[in-house]
Amino acid sequence: MAGKLLTAGKSLGPIRRAFAPWNDPAAKPFIQFQNVTKTFGDFTAVDDLSLNIYEREFFALLGPSGCGKTTLMRMIAGFEEPTSGHVMLDGQDLVGVPPYRRPTNMMFQSYALFPHMNVWDNIAFGLKQDGMPKPDIATRVDEMLALVKLEKFAKRKPHQLSGGQKQRVALARSLAKKPKVLLLDEPLGALDKKLREETQFELIDLQVKLGMTFVIVTHDQEEAMTVADRIAVMDQGKIVQIATPAEIYEQPNSRYVADFIGDINLLEGHISSTEGGVTTLDCDGTGAKVQVSQDGGAKLGDHAWFAVRPEKVAISLSPPADPSVNAVTGEVWDIAYLGDVSIYHVRLATGATVKATITNTTRLVERPITWDDKVWLTWSRDGGVVLTR
Amino acid sequence: MRRGASWFNVTSITLGFAFLYLPIVLLVVYSFNASKLVTVWGGFSTKWYVSLLSNQGLLDAAWVTIRVALLSATLATVLGTLAAIALVRFGRFPGGTLFSGMVYAPLVMPEVITGLAMLLLFVAIGFARGFWTLTLAHITFSMCFVAVVVQSRLITFDRSLEEAALDLGCPPFRTFFTITLPLILPAVVAGWMLAFTLSLDDLVISSFTTGPGATTLPMKIYSQVRLGVTPEINAICSILIAIVATGVIIASAVTKRREVDRQRAERLAIQGV
Numbered sequence: 001m002a003g004k005l006l007t008a009g010k011s012l013g014p015i016r017r018a019f020a021p022w023n024d025p026a027a028k029p030f031i032q033f034q035n036v037t038k039t040f041g042d043f044t045a046v047d048d049l050s051l052n053i054y055e056r057e058f059f060a061l062l063g064p065s066g067c068g069k070t071t072l073m074r075m076i077a078g079f080e081e082p083t084s085g086h087v088m089l090d091g092q093d094l095v096g097v098p099p100y101r102r103p104t105n106m107m108f109q110s111y112a113l114f115p116h117m118n119v120w121d122n123i124a125f126g127l128k129q130d131g132m133p134k135p136d137i138a139t140r141v142d143e144m145l146a147l148v149k150l151e152k153f154a155k156r157k158p159h160q161l162s163g164g165q166k167q168r169v170a171l172a173r174s175l176a177k178k179p180k181v182l183l184l185d186e187p188l189g190a191l192d193k194k195l196r197e198e199t200q201f202e203l204i205d206l207q208v209k210l211g212m213t214f215v216i217v218t219h220d221q222e223e224a225m226t227v228a229d230r231i232a233v234m235d236q237g238k239i240v241q242i243a244t245p246a247e248i249y250e251q252p253n254s255r256y257v258a259d260f261i262g263d264i265n266l267l268e269g270h271i272s273s274t275e276g277g278v279t280t281l282d283c284d285g286t287g288a289k290v291q292v293s294q295d296g297g298a299k300l301g302d303h304a305w306f307a308v309r310p311e312k313v314a315i316s317l318s319p320p321a322d323p324s325v326n327a328v329t330g331e332v333w334d335i336a337y338l339g340d341v342s343i344y345h346v347r348l349a350t351g352a353t354v355k356a357t358i359t360n361t362t363r364l365v366e367r368p369i370t371w372d373d374k375v376w377l378t379w380s381r382d383g384g385v386v387l388t389r
Numbered sequence: 390m391r392r393g394a395s396w397f398n399v400t401s402i403t404l405g406f407a408f409l410y411l412p413i414v415l416l417v418v419y420s421f422n423a424s425k426l427v428t429v430w431g432g433f434s435t436k437w438y439v440s441l442l443s444n445q446g447l448l449d450a451a452w453v454t455i456r457v458a459l460l461s462a463t464l465a466t467v468l469g470t471l472a473a474i475a476l477v478r479f480g481r482f483p484g485g486t487l488f489s490g491m492v493y494a495p496l497v498m499p500e501v502i503t504g505l506a507m508l509l510l511f512v513a514i515g516f517a518r519g520f521w522t523l524t525l526a527h528i529t530f531s532m533c534f535v536a537v538v539v540q541s542r543l544i545t546f547d548r549s550l551e552e553a554a555l556d557l558g559c560p561p562f563r564t565f566f567t568i569t570l571p572l573i574l575p576a577v578v579a580g581w582m583l584a585f586t587l588s589l590d591d592l593v594i595s596s597f598t599t600g601p602g603a604t605t606l607p608m609k610i611y612s613q614v615r616l617g618v619t620p621e622i623n624a625i626c627s628i629l630i631a632i633v634a635t636g637v638i639i640a641s642a643v644t645k646r647r648e649v650d651r652q653r654a655e656r657l658a659i660q661g662v
Contacts, residue, residue, distance in 0.1 A: 079552055099555040112553035116571050126557030159651060177557065 019229060021054040028091075030055040030213055031076060031181065036085035038071055038237075045071040046082070047237035058207050058214045060228035062221060063260075068237040073183050073217045077106045090180060100129070105179035109186040111170040113158040119145070119169050120154040126177045144172040147206075164195050175210070182207075184216040188223060200226045221261045225249070233257045249309075251294070254389045258307045265313065265354045267306040267328075271298045271386070279386050281306050285350035289325050293381040298388050308384030313356040313377050315344055315369060320378045327378045328354060332371055344369070346377055413630060420623035427618045437624040447625060450609035454589060457520065457605065461527035462585035468528065469535025469584070470577055476536070477543040495533045503530055504597030511598065518600030526598040527588040534587060535580035542576035582640075586633070 021027040029052035038046040046068045053059045061069035074080040075087050078099030087094045094102060105126070113122050123144050127137045145151045148168035158166060167187065174182055187203075188196045204227055207214045218224050224231050225245040232242045233256075241253045252258035255266060267290065273280040279298055281290040283306070290306045298304050320327050333353060334345040337360075344356045354377055369375060420438075424431025441447060472492050479485070495503060507526045511518055550572070554564040570577070592607040599605070606629075610622055 077552075077556055079555075098560075099552070100558045100560050102556075104556075106553070106556045108549045108553055110547060110549050112547065112549040114550060114553070114568060125554070125559070129558035129563075173553075173557070 019056070021057070022052070022230060027054055029053065029088075030057070030090055031215070032086070032088040033072070033075075034086040034088065036072075036075065036082045036087060038068075038075065038080060039083045044237050046075075048085070049237065049239060051232065051239060051242070053213065053215060055213055056211055058204065058227055058229045059216070060224035060231045061215065061217045061234060062219070062224040062231050063234035064219060067234040069217045069234050070185065072234075073106075073185060073215060076102075076181065076215065077104055077183055078102045103180040104183055105174040105177055105181075106183040106185060107170050107174040107187050109189055111158075111166045111190075113166060113169055113173070115158050118155050118157050119150060119161070122158070122169055123173045123176050126173065130177070140176060144176050147175070148172045163190055163192075164199075167191060167199070171206075175206075175212075179212070181213045181215060184214060186218055187216065189218075189220075196223070197226075203227055225261070233260060251385055252307065252387070255305055255307070255387055258385075258387065263310050263355060263357075265308050265310060266387075267308075267352070267354075269304065269306065271300055271302045271304055274298065274300055278381070281386055283328075285352070286328060286348055288328050290384075290386075291325050291381055292384060292386050294385055298386050302388050305387045306384055307387050308379050310343060310355040310357040311341075311359075312383040313354065313379050315346070315356045315358060316376050316378065317369060317373060319376050323376065326381065326383075327376055329374065329376050330354065332369060332373045332375055335367070335371065342367075344375075346375055416623050417627045417630065420620060420627040422620055422623075425620065427620060427623070437620040438628075441621055441624055441628075444621060447606070447609060447621070450604050450606045451625070453520065453523075453603055454606040457524050457527055457603075458585050458588040461524045461531060461588045462581050464524075465528045465531040465584040466535050466577060466581040469532040469580055470539050470573075472532065472536040473539035473543055477540055477546075492533055492536050495530045496537070500530070500591075500593040501597075504594040507594065508597045518598060518603075520603045522598045522600065523595060523603050523605070526594050527584075527591065530591075530594060531584035531587045534583050535577075538580040538583060539573060539576045542573045546573065582636070589629075 031051075031053040033049055033051040036046055036049050037044065049068075049072070051072075061072055063069045071080055075082055076089070076094070078094065078097060081095060089103070114125065117125065120141055123141045124137050127140055132140070141154075142151070145154055148171060150165060150168055150172070153161065153165060153169075158169070161169065167190070171187070184203075188199055191199060200223060203214070214227075216224070216227060225248075228245060230242060230244055231248050233240045233248065235256055241248060241257045243251070248257060248261055252261065252264075255264075258264040258266070267281070267283045267288070269281045269283040269290070271279060272282045272289075277293065279292045279294070281292070281298075281304055282288075283290060292306065319329070323329070328348055330346040330348040332344055333347040336343040336345070339360070341357050341359050344358065346354050346356060348354060356377055419427055419430075421433050421435065422429075422431055423434035423436065476485075476489050476492065504526070507522070507529070508518075510516075511522050516522055546569070550568055551564055554568045555561065559567065590607055591605075592611055595605050595608055599608070606625070610625070613619065613622060
């Protein structure tokens with residue numbers, strides 16, 4: 001029962017590409033956290049955090065468990081009040097407004113469907129609270145059932161539904177009241193991989209079509225990258241970086257972000273030159289020179305790391321034209337064959353391991369590069385970034 | 390491994406059940422005894438059941454017992470449920486440990502002491518002993534049993550259900566009645582039945598707290614037995630056993646039926662039908 005939420009219509013590309021209110025200084029933030037701190041006893045869940053989320057944005061809060069992302073979302077919903085600071089929605093201060101008077105709705109990780117009510121009554125629950133006239137409720141519920149393709153299941157109780165169907169009912173219930181903000185708490189965690197990937201795209205379609213602001217909490221970086229316009233990577237109650245998925249991946253601002261999102265190679269060293277828009281880093285141990293066309297705010301003499309993604313590292317048996325810059329040499333220590341790609345683990349003279357991902361463009365009969373081969377790893381000036389923290 | 394009945398299993402089960410139910414079976418059998426002598430079998434008869442109907446003293450006692458049990462069980466359920474919610478939901482508050490300890494104290498308090506303490510209180514404040522003091526005393530000792538039963542259900546209750554209701558615009562008070570209460574209802578009903586049964590058969594606390602005109606059935610039976618066991622007593626006890634047994638059988642049948650239905654529905658859902 002994995003039907004599409006929406007039938008495929010026009011491509012959403014143009015809408016999604018043009019959307020970037022966070023770069024517009026005149027744009028008014030829709031949700032604002034102003035110096036928000038939340039403590040539970042002596043544990044600080046959210047630490048003096050400020051954040052702007054814009055209208056119609058699909059915003060992801062990403063981080064390991066305990067980083068404060070769920071607390072942040074629960075402060076929008078009203079289940080937690082900040083210890084200090086302000087949470088604003090559409091210019092109105094939400095502090096002190098109880099959850100049942102907030103124009104936000106939440107889709108819970110456990111779905112939280114009312115087990116004693118059938119699908120229809122679950123979706124109608126929020127509308128009934130508003131005292132909506134009965135015929136209007138019926139129209140709206142049928143509309144929501146059609147949206148999630150569950151018309152035939154209206155009379156079912158939650159325990160008579162599969163995981164995917166429950167997820168759809170939960171989504172329909174949280175959308176029924178047309179909230180200003182939809183909060184999604186790990187919404188796809190309980191689905192299997194295939195259904196999850198499908199549902200991610202359905203969520204994007206739905207969000208663009210309904211023109212609502214979505215805030216999603218997840219610990220799954222792939223999920224955040226797929227669905228979100230912007231991602232906030234959190235650690236210990238603070239936001240480490242807020243940026244688009246591509247920026248987060250290509251220009252992480254710290255080792256924490258680089259390591260949290262995807263796979264990364266780190267080479268430690270010191271900045272030896274920042275001339276002509278090119279930053280040069282001398283690696284400790286190997287003495288290899290790394291030149292990067294981006295400076296990342298690194299100053300001469302800084303202790304820094306060069307970070308490069310495995311897929312941006314080329315592997316070769318012969319040395320490059322200039323082996324003194326942006327190249328290291330080592331022995332193939334291990335090879336992970338994943339079908340679509342192979343990951344080469346190359347051990348350098350210093351004992352550090354650098355990973356290189358090679359796309360398997362031809363059927364693999366015999367590996368051109370194999371275990372114990374002496375190889376050269378190279379990358380371009382735009383391949384990686386220099387990080388100072 | 391052989392899963393049949395070995396002589397050892399059969400013997401243990403027979404002995405076990407005999408130990409539990411032989412006295413009760415004897416009581417029921419002798420309630421149909423035609424002889425007036427309780428321990429001598431004089432043929433089958435239902436005359437003692439008939440004569441019960443004309444024993445005004447026993448009938449009055451039965452009526453008092455049922456009224457006290459219904460009223461005290463209902464009020465104890467309300468108070469016990471509230472106490473359970475406070476214990477589970479309020480988290481840690483000053484005096485929380487003391488509070489929970491005090492709710493459960495009557496569970497382990499010797500009945501004689503509870504009864505005596507109540508009697509002293511009623512005498513001290515000049516509360517005329519009778520139906521109301523009896524009811525109050527029963528509420529006091531049965532409330533903690535309700536609290537225990539409801540609390541165990543609340544601990545496993547998914548809080549996000551209430552949060553979902555709040556989130557959808559339902560104020561806390563209404564959330565309790567539309568979401569929480571229907572879902573913990575089985576535990577509340579179980580608590581009520583427990584309180585009802587406890588009140589029905591209480592003798593010690595009742596003896597301390599009752600007054601003229603409010604004699605309960607256990608007290609009546611006890612006082613009559615001191616003058617010698619009559620077959621009438623056997624008859625009324627058999628009726629009580631029948632009532633309790635019927636309740637238990639219906640309750641377990643309903644639970645079993647719901648469980649089977651639920652499992653079938655879940656199987657269908659997994660198959661995606």
